[in-house]
Amino acid sequence: MAYLIFSLSLLLIYVGLALALHIQFGMLGVANFGVVGFWGVGMYTMGIFQAQLDMSFVDALFLVLIISLAVSWLMGWLVLRLDPQATLCATIAFAAIVALLIVTEKWATLGVVGLGTIRYPFRIGDGTEYLYFGFLVAIVVGLQVLVLRLHKSPTGKLLQAIRDNEELCASLGKNTFQVKMFWFVLASVVMCLLGALSAPLNQFLTPNMIVPSVTFAVWIALVLGGKEHSLGAVIGVFVTFGIFDILIETYAPVSPEFAVVVPNMKLFLYGLLLMAVLIYRPTGLLAPTTPPEHVWGEIQKASKAAVGGVAAFSKEARDRIVQPKTAPFAEPKVQTEDGSQNDSDPTGQESKS
């Protein structure tokens, strides 16, 4: 049970990261491939302040906030004027620098020895983990509400306009760099703080937590769920991390010799799923304009496909992952509301294609 709570807490952290990435990539079009860098900065500064300098959780969190603001602002200033491919490379390099510095700066991070122990901000005996889990739920729900409101707000439209055509947007009198900077820094700081909050979960920090596969897991989740949809991040994390890491690794009855293979199998399937989605349904499971009442149907299809893919990795299974994505709204039998779609949607936001 304790392990399940740990996994679920980690799942929430991933949802948070994916939501922050949704703001950066899905809404603003900034391809941040250094998610683990920001996350690592938050996690390790938290660890250093608590374990090395013996600060209280709140003091440490405040300092982490200041440091992450500085780091995020610096990165924003460096990468936001670049074209998407260069941004992507620069942020990857940033994450690599963070990972390297954690290994080299032994005086602060203790290098490969590891840094510990990081305490929970409160201790109420056996219930500590549960209370902390609740705390994380509140934070992630807050983030999700922020994203949902962002989609409805004038700012959200401005962000989408910048993503679509920044130059056109500037020619209409919008200070696009300032807007990008604000939201990039905000989302990056969120990533850092989520790192800080995951430090007590891990209790003991080692450099091998700061690996690119964290970034890729978040990206895969977001792209899979639907990078431009406000619920894409949540759905994506549940489909990837929820199904693979929690359901399969924790509950699937696998023999011990097969259990070693599971993590590699998982990353292999992540890759396959990502490729299938990008080729056959680039919008992800939820297209940007999927109306709320259709979300559940898409999730059902998605989970069926994902479970099918894990259960038997065969030709048909791959086709089952792939097929629902080729025809987003084309099959009338799947979407019963299809006929009345225009009427039920006053803003007329039906699928463009």
Added chain:
Amino acid sequence: MKLVASNLTKSYVGHPVLNIENASFGGRGIEGLIGPNGAGKTTLLGCLTRRIAATTGQISLVNDEEVATSLMGVQSYDVARMGLIKTNQRIQNFESLTIRDSLRMAATPPHQQGWRSVLTLPVPDEALEAEINVLLERFPFSDPNGYAMSGGEKKLLDILRCIVVKPKMLLMDEPTAGLPDEITQDVMKLVREKVDAGEMTVVIIEHDLDLIWANCSYVHFLSEGSILFEGEPDAVKKNRVVAEKYMGV
């Protein structure tokens, strides 16, 4: 509002495409800028709106109180905020915004679309909504509540987006390209209304000379990067240089 350029040059890899000693646009209602292909018309407009960095020269914006502001070193969004907006020759669009959202986004002033709007979720401005409704009734989009579909709709949306921003001076880069005739006529009618009401002045780049003669009260003739002649449409029509270089007479 007037736009004044002096000694403006632009060269690409040492090859001069623009060389303007002195030019003044604006303040004469609807003005036309004509010239053969490759004369540097689009480059000139790009320099004037600070999207293209001029090689040398000075551009300034003179407001109604005769105060000149240099545009050199000013960001393109600030130029737009001063009231100078340009429509695009090639199709430019925000593909993920509906027609309404696109117009709304463009017309909303910066302080109303800051991060605070996420917390407050302000109701759309009534005057603006009314204006958008009028525009969408006046111009026939196939789905006024949806997205701009065809190239023509996108081009029309581009022009309307510039108009709802309420520029003091509107530069129109080939408004007829890609638009059906009757829509062009409607657009020009709308522009004329705004100009007659004193809301803005307009400079049009156009190959369709009939449109220029029908609408413009003053015409600049650009050839090989320089302004060779300017004046009233009748004077331009009769000018020998223009006739030789452009109209192929």
Added chain:
Amino acid sequence: MSFFIDSIFIGVLQASPLILAAMGFTLIYYLNGFINFGYGEGITFGAYFASLLNVSFGLSFYVSIIPAAMMTGGLSVLTYLYVFRPAIQRGVKPAELIILSVGLSFVLRYGLILFVGAENVFLDEPPIAFFTFAGTGATSLQFIALILVFTFAFNLYWLIYHTGFGEKVRGLADNPDLAQVSGIDPHRVSIYVWFIAGTAAGLAGIFQGVFALVHPLMGWNLILITVMVSIIGGVGSVRGALIAAVVAGILTAAITLITKPLYAEVALLSAFIVILWRRGPRTA
């Protein structure tokens, strides 16, 4: 003075796999305009193909170089035919192609781990002769690698800049529409280019593997620096990548001599970010 000679010498010797990888990577980047992270797996697979021939089948190391490199070229063509070409035809944009290549890289890397395991593999090295050159020790193997790198680089340069095929590649990269109108078959040219690039990756992997060891993450460790080198090298020009790869190798060696190698990497990565920033919004 000897510091300079040392760092240049060590740099060039160490950089030989990097130079090969950067050249191949640049070719694809040049032609298709996106960063292919799956290319890193070409490096890994090159080393594993060599170990298959060299360790499992007992062939001499030198004999297994060419077939292993060709096999990697074949793999590269397969990824183009079955992954990237369908994606490009379906209109997947460059930013998403990069993510796609990350997915491919995951599939190849963890597929490899699932099949052959994550253990380190050592290639059967041929007998090695040591000698000193300009005051620094080197092995015969390093010299062979170096000669091969220069041969490959020279041939590639000649192919791109002095043959009809190279003209087609440059035409397709500069203006795909125009090139197609003038009768160049982009499909065939792409297949050749992906084959050559894959071969370069394979060679890079084989030498990286014989210098150190073969493991499933070796390609991933090399791809980041390859990407950096190729992007700094200029707008996908083979010439630029060649120069940048040598310079990066020498720089790494120079910094390594002063401080720990990890700091050398930090310094290189920081320099990379600053260079990108200095260069501003123009397309990389």
